[in-house]
Amino acid sequence: MSGIERVVTSGTFELDGGSWEVDNNIWIVGDESEVIVIDAAHDAKAIEDAVGNRHVVAVVCTHGHNDHITVAPQLSADLDAPVLLNPADDMLWRMTHGDKQFRTIEDGQVLKADGIELHAIATPGHSPGSTCLYAPALGAVFSGDTLFQGGPGATGRSFSDFPTILGSIKDKLGKLPADTVVYTGHGDTTRIGDELVNYDDWVARGS
Incomplete structure (x- = not known):
């Protein structure tokens, strides 16, 4: 049976000379034999314990902020x-991991675990390379820090832009079915339709 599992880890987000304590959601998508891990935050052992003996197709980082890639090379x-x-997001990766390598994921790329397709959707704004992963068969999208319960992700730090994230949400995530469940990088889940009804308020807030 295919499913979605959550692991929550704690650590720090660091950028522009600041440091903030954060809890991160790591999502494991697949079945009892094969999975994809979404984000690599803080604690490799907790993630590896949740994966167990299952085959991992890939560790996909929704963006390059350090709290989402902390333990990516170890995993x-x-x-x-x-x-x-x-x-x-290469420049963000290098701030944390120097010249260690990653493979690229591009807009429209499709990954599979247990026959479940995850479609990569480029959603710049929170960071230039922010990427969401849409699983049509599960009615789910994994939004990283692009969309939360309550609105768009933060855009007040380097390499981020508020109009860009608004465009990504409206033009990309807004095209998904309204009842699509949004599995976020931090905090609680929501639904596309429950958030997009507030789009005009977000625009006004940023003007």
């Missing part, structure tokens, strides 16, 4: 799985 080595990241 890659321990789980014998490639790390995928949109190359537009």
Whole structure:
């Protein structure tokens, strides 16, 4: 049976000289034999314990902020799985991991675990390479820090832009079915329709 599992880890988000304590959601998508891990935050052991003996197709990082890639190289080595990241976030990756390598994930790319397709959707704004993963068969989208319960992800730091994230949400995520469940990078889940009804308020807030 295919499903979605959540692991929550705790650590720090660091950018522009600041440091903030955060809890991150790591999503494991697949079945009892094969999975995809979404994000690589803080604690490799907790993620590896949740994966168990299952084959990991890939560790996909929704974007390059350090709290989403903290243990990506370790997971890659321990789980014998490639790390995928949109190359537009290369500069963020290098802030944390220097010249360690990742593989690229591009807009429209499709990954499969247990026959479940995850479609990569480029959603720049929170970061240049922010990428959501849409699973039509599960009625789910994994939004990283692009969309939360309550609105768009933060855009007040380097390499982010509020009009760009609004465009990504409206033009990309807004095309998904309204009842699509949004599995976020932090905090609780929501639904596309429950958030998009507030789009005009977000625009007004940023003007």
